[in-house]
Amino acid sequence: MGRVNLSIKFAVITLALIVLLYIDLITGFVKIPFSEILKYIFAPESVSEDYYLLIKEFRFPRVIVAILAGASLSVSGLLMQTIFRNPLAGPYVLGVSSGASLGVALVVLGGTGVAIKTGLNINSHIILLIAAGLGSTVVLSVVLAISSRVRDILSVLITGILIAGVVSSIVNILQYFATDVNVKSFIVWTMGSLHSVSNKDISILFPLIFITTIFIYIFSKRLNLLLGGENFAISMGVKLKSLRILSFITVSILTGAITAYCGPIGFIGIAVPHIARWIFNTSDHFVLIPASVILGGVFILAGDILSCSFIENGILPINAITAILGAPFIIWIVVKNKRTMV
Amino acid sequence: MNELFLHTKALEFGYKKALTAPVSLDASAGEIICVIGRNGVGKSALLNTLSGILPLLSGTIFLNNSELQKIKSTERPKIVSFVPSKPEFLLNLTVYELAAMGRYPYTNIFDNKLHTDTKIIEEVLLDYDLYKFKERPLWSLSDGEKQRVMICRAVIQQTPIIIFDEPTAFLDYYIRPKLLRDLKNLSIEKNKCIIFSSHDIEISLRFCTKIWYFNNNTIETYSTEEFINKNILSDLA
Numbered sequence: 001m002g003r004v005n006l007s008i009k010f011a012v013i014t015l016a017l018i019v020l021l022y023i024d025l026i027t028g029f030v031k032i033p034f035s036e037i038l039k040y041i042f043a044p045e046s047v048s049e050d051y052y053l054l055i056k057e058f059r060f061p062r063v064i065v066a067i068l069a070g071a072s073l074s075v076s077g078l079l080m081q082t083i084f085r086n087p088l089a090g091p092y093v094l095g096v097s098s099g100a101s102l103g104v105a106l107v108v109l110g111g112t113g114v115a116i117k118t119g120l121n122i123n124s125h126i127i128l129l130i131a132a133g134l135g136s137t138v139v140l141s142v143v144l145a146i147s148s149r150v151r152d153i154l155s156v157l158i159t160g161i162l163i164a165g166v167v168s169s170i171v172n173i174l175q176y177f178a179t180d181v182n183v184k185s186f187i188v189w190t191m192g193s194l195h196s197v198s199n200k201d202i203s204i205l206f207p208l209i210f211i212t213t214i215f216i217y218i219f220s221k222r223l224n225l226l227l228g229g230e231n232f233a234i235s236m237g238v239k240l241k242s243l244r245i246l247s248f249i250t251v252s253i254l255t256g257a258i259t260a261y262c263g264p265i266g267f268i269g270i271a272v273p274h275i276a277r278w279i280f281n282t283s284d285h286f287v288l289i290p291a292s293v294i295l296g297g298v299f300i301l302a303g304d305i306l307s308c309s310f311i312e313n314g315i316l317p318i319n320a321i322t323a324i325l326g327a328p329f330i331i332w333i334v335v336k337n338k339r340t341m342v
Numbered sequence: 343m344n345e346l347f348l349h350t351k352a353l354e355f356g357y358k359k360a361l362t363a364p365v366s367l368d369a370s371a372g373e374i375i376c377v378i379g380r381n382g383v384g385k386s387a388l389l390n391t392l393s394g395i396l397p398l399l400s401g402t403i404f405l406n407n408s409e410l411q412k413i414k415s416t417e418r419p420k421i422v423s424f425v426p427s428k429p430e431f432l433l434n435l436t437v438y439e440l441a442a443m444g445r446y447p448y449t450n451i452f453d454n455k456l457h458t459d460t461k462i463i464e465e466v467l468l469d470y471d472l473y474k475f476k477e478r479p480l481w482s483l484s485d486g487e488k489q490r491v492m493i494c495r496a497v498i499q500q501t502p503i504i505i506f507d508e509p510t511a512f513l514d515y516y517i518r519p520k521l522l523r524d525l526k527n528l529s530i531e532k533n534k535c536i537i538f539s540s541h542d543i544e545i546s547l548r549f550c551t552k553i554w555y556f557n558n559n560t561i562e563t564y565s566t567e568e569f570i571n572k573n574i575l576s577d578l579a
Contacts, residue, residue, distance in 0.1 A: 115544060221453050226441070227435070235395050235423065235424035237418055237447060248486045281434065282439065283434040286452070286453065
C-alpha cells in the first residue's frame with residue numbers, strides 16, 4: 001500500500017515539474033506559442049528559425065539550469081539538515097554560499113589586473129566555477145577543522161555563521177576598492193540569475209551535478225541512521241567522520257557550482273527538504289533525495305516563471321522571488337510542525 | 343554455564359584519561375546486567391565503549407570471542423546493538439521504518455529487504471503488539487511506546503548483546519517496571535545478554551540478575567542477591 005502511495009506522489013510531483021517546465025519554456029521577453037515547443041521536440045525542422053534559435057540557445061539552457069539549481073540547492077540543504085540535525089541548516093548557514101561568493105568576488109572585483117596581464121576572460125563561467133568551488137572548499141575546510149575540535153554540532157553551526165560574517169566583510173572591502181563597473185557586475189551576480197547560462201555551461205554542470213547526486217544517494221542508509229543521533233549511527237557501523245566529510249564535499253560541489261553560474265540563490269535549500277518531508281511524510285533519504293531533486297526543480301521553475309511575469313519588459317532577480325516565496329513558508333513550517341521538523 | 347558473550351581484559355575506558363582502574367567484566371547469555379553508579383562516574387562511557395561507539399583506551403574487549411577492535415564496523419552491529427536513552431528519532435519516521443532499521447546491517451547498500459527480513463520485522467512488531475501502529479509516525483506515540491519501538495529495533499537487529507543507556511530515564515514512573523519486564527523476558531526467552539544503566543536502583547533490582555557497581559575507581563560485580571544482602575545501597579545514600 002505504502003509503495004503505491006509513494007509512486008502516486010512521485011508521479012504527481014514529476015507531472016508538476018513537466019508542466020512548469022513547459023510554462024517556463026514559453027515565458028520570457030518573447031512569448032513562444034505552445035505549439036512551437038511541441039514542434040521543437042517532435043519535429044525540430046518545422047520550427048521557424050527564430051523560435052528554433054531562441055528555444056535552443058536561451059530557453060532550453062534556462063530551464064535545465066533552473067532544475068539543476070533547484071535540485072543541487074535542495075539536496076545540499078537536506079544533507080546539511082541531516083548532518084547538523086538542525087531543521088534550519090542550509091548551504092548559507094555554514095558559510096558555503098558566502099565562501100563561493102568570496103571566490104567569485106575575488107575574481108570579479110579583484111581580478112581585473114590579473115586578467116589584463118594573462119589575457120583571461122574573467123567573466124568566463126569556468127573561472128567563476130573554479131573560484132566558487134575553491135571558495136566554498138576553503139570555508140568548509142575551516143569549518144571542518146573547527147568541528148573536529150568541538151564535537152558539539154551547535155558550535156559548528158555558530159562557527160559557520162561567524163565565518164560567513166568574516167567572508168562578507170572581506171567582500172565589502174573588495175567592493176570598496178573595486179571599480180564601479182566591477183561592483184555593478186558583482187552586485188548583479190549576487191541577485192542571482194538563471195538566464196546567463198549557455199548550452200556549453202550545461203555540458204559541464206549537468207554531469208557534475210548528476211554524478212554528485214547519485215553518489216550521495218548511495219549513502220542514504222547511513223544518512224538515515226544519523227537521524228537517530230550520532231551515537232546510534234556509530235553503533236550501527238556508520239563511520240561518522242568520513243560520512244561528514246563526504247557530505248561536506250558534496251555540498252560544496254553542488255552549492256559551489258550553482259552559485260558560480262547563477263549567483264547565490266537563497267531559501268530553496270532550507271525550504272524544499274521540508275516540503276518534501278511534508279508531502280511524503282517521511283524522513284527516509286531514499287525518498288527525500290529524489291523528492292528534493294524534483295521539488296527543487298518545481299519550486300525554482302515556479303520562481304523563474306514569476307520573475308519573468310511581474311514586469312512587462314524585464315526579469316526580477318530570482319533571489320528576491322525565492323526569498324519572498326520561501327521565507328513565509330519556512331515560518332509556517334516552524335510554527336505549524338514543531339515536532340516533525342527533521 | 344551459559345555462553346560467554348562479552349568479556350573484557352584490563353579494560354581502561356574514558357574520553358581522554360581512564361575513568362576507572364583497569365576492569366575485567368563478564369557478561370553471558372541470559373544475563374540482565376544493571377550498571378549502577380553516581381552521576382558522571384562513567385556509566386555512559388562504559389556502555390559506549392562496550393558498544394564500540396567510544397574507542398577504548400587500553401586493554402581488550404571480546405565480543406563473542408572476537409576482539410572488538412578487529413571486528414569490522416559493518417559487522418559489529420550484528421553482534422551488539424545499542425539503544426540510546428532518548429529516542430532522538432526525529433520523528434517523521436513511521437514505526438515500521440524505524441523498526442526496519444534493525445535490518446540495516448544485513449541489507450545491501452540500497453536497503454533492499456529480502457523476504458526473511460520483512461518476516462522478522464513483522465514477527466517482532468506483532469510480538470510487541472506494535473504491528474497495529476506500523477504506519478503511525480513516531481511522534482504520535484507515547485514515550486513508553488517509542489521506547490518499545492526502539493527495543494523492537496534492537497530485537498530485529500538479532501544481536502546476542504543489547505546495550506541500553508538509561509532506558510527508563512525519560513519514562514513515566516508507572517511504566518518503568520513494564521519496560522524492564524520486557525527486557526527481562528527478552529533475556530530469558532531469546533537468551534540474550536542485556537546490559538543497561540539506571541538510576542532507578544530499586545526497580546532495576548527486581549529484574550536484573552547481576553550488578554556492575556561503580557565504586558572507588560573500580561567496577562565491582564555482584565549478583566543481585568549479594569548486592570541486596572550486603573546492603574550496599576545504604577552506602578549510596
